[in-house]
Amino acid sequence: MSKTITIDGLTVPFREGQTIMDAALSAGVYIPHLCHNPEFKPHGSCKLCTVNVNGRNVASCTLPAVEGQQVLSDIAELNAERLALTQMLFVEGNHLCPACEKSGNCQLQAVAYYLGMMSPHYNHFYPQREADASHPDVMLDRNRCIYCELCVRASREVDGKNVFGLSGRGIKTILAVNSASGLLGDTDLAVTDKAVQVCPTGAILVKRRGFTVPIGQRVFDHLTIKDLQTGGGHE
Amino acid sequence: MTFELETAANPEGLKRIVIEPVTRVEGHGKVTLLLDDDNRVHQARFHIVEFRGFEKFIQGRPYWEVPVIVQRLCGICPVSHNLGAAKAMDMIVGAKLTPTAEKLRRLMHLGQVLQSHALHFYYLASPDLLFGFDSDVARRNIVGVAAAYPGVARQGVALRKYGQEIIRITSGKRVHGTGAIPGGVNKNLSPQERDVLLKDIDQVIAWSRDAVELIKKIYCGQADFYNGFGYFKSCFMSLVREDGALDLYHGGLRAMDELGQTIFDHVDYSHYWDYVHEEVKPWSYMKFPFIRSKGREEGWYRVGPLARINNCDFIPTPLAEAERKTFKVFGGGSATQATLAYHWARMIEMLHCAEGIRELLHDNDLLGSDLVSRGERALRGVGVIEAPRGTLIHHYHINENELIVRANLIVSTTHNNQAMNEAVRQVALQYLDGQTLTEGLLNYIEVAIRAFDPCLSCATHAVGKMPLEVDLVDAGGNIIDRLNKTSDGRCDA
Structure with a gap:
């Protein structure tokens, strides 16, 4: 048993x-x-x-x-804390869903919807964060990074490349790129790498693909994140 | 012209009348009038009080994101910005659109112009036109129209809904969808979607014909008043098709002067700056464009429905073409200059949109699957489209990393800036000068502005270069200090 x-x-x-x-x-x-x-x-x-x-x-x-x-x-107490944590993730970065190509396919957005987030609640930090488009096929937009380190783990454990890492502490943490120039274009990252595929938000993107999937055919247009991650159907 | 009313020679001691906000227009604006003790008008200005900044904050963003970001300039005609930017990005990706992509974009655009024109005519303008410009303010609104003319109001709502449905089906959402992408579109039309739209299109055409009849009846019923209201002469500019036909999606630039003589024709818009220059003035967030060859005094122009109907040689759909001919005969065969003729021209265009939609819906290319094309990459892209309110220019430069480094947008309402100010001044001189001001009389000013269907949100997208003038005025209205920020950021006390 x-x-x-x-x-x-x-x-x-x-x-x-x-x-x-x-x-x-x-x-x-x-x-x-x-x-x-x-x-x-x-x-x-x-x-x-x-x-x-x-x-x-x-x-x-x-x-x-x-x-x-x-x-x-x-339970209500834990869901309230989850909601607050999600709201903090939104205000600590620059998550502008209306103009983001990951919208509809974004796990951060989907979790926010699942938790019933109706507003960011907290004041936005509007941090100054750099976008790095130096790689020919991949764009890194740090505005949307939530420091989950999935790209860090994927690059090390699957791709065997060690392209990404977190640098700095606390609110000043940034997603760093492991090259002398600090630019993605100077790494050996390939567009087919697992590290490029695994980002739950729109921080790491394959270039020139934005908005090619129409509204109505995006992952979360018909599924909640619960459906997707548990293999369930429509709620 | 009335440039002398732009800035009063001696503003000290003049009464200041402010109409704020200007109502039943898109966005936020105000009118200021300076009057002397006898209520003679010394200064009249139409100000845009919004501040946006899109040209600045899209810098550093990837080009494929731009058609979706910039449509947030507006909630009324986002499709225009989506398509204008997408056309610019077509140049950047070196695309020659497939027939399916171009026709789907055209369908989306016609749906949008239809809904926008319906919104303006029925919701915003009809209270003035049906009840009178100085009628009871309590009912001079869409609710009043719905009570007094329920059939008219219902048609307006239904027409707008139909146009919005086209936008939803082609772009995924009624407002701020994602249909047009660099090099094409992201979805085609399914047979089911086509059939849904076909079901109502004949009714939409019939209602659009009713709308033309309604404005014709109103206009011709008071022809002298309507012709003379805020009358002035100006140049006109719009896109026309290669054969001179009205084309809202693509073409070359054509401009005529106030006598109807051609200034330029079939101009490749990718070098628009050789023909149009933008002037900045310290009292407005909106720029003042003019035709270079005519100079700033004589080269300002109008865009939008009146310009397009005046400029085109014909309309390529039969019912609208017949109405254009009637309009032309009414205007004596030459360009119609009357400010209020915008309403009539707008409804002719709405009919054209309805006819064009029906034609497209019978075209099987809409069901095709060849949606995107790519070619040789460029670092600069210009897209121009005839938005509901007039010519819309999107111009971008990218760097080798595919990020935007510079952007310039000239939106329809900006082209009309000087003309709207001129209309305000003409009406101020015609109806307000020396009179005791009433709400009804002040609405005459707003009626003149509304004729252009301005979108003030769209028109204030610049940031960083706007000159600014701040006056410190004492209780007696005397200016005791003035601070100027010039367009290069310098401050002069």
């Missing part, structure tokens, strides 16, 4: 070594997240996937599932 935990009262089986997030996704239970991608090692930085386990708040993407855990996730 397999081991189980409960998430919001639902019994969820897990295999040895799975995290709570792994077990939830396998069972079709959605826990909002941005920095987590099942293809990569957990990162635990965005904190959207925070759940309450036996009375303590923990990141579900990093905490191993243990027999008998009582997990609370879809």
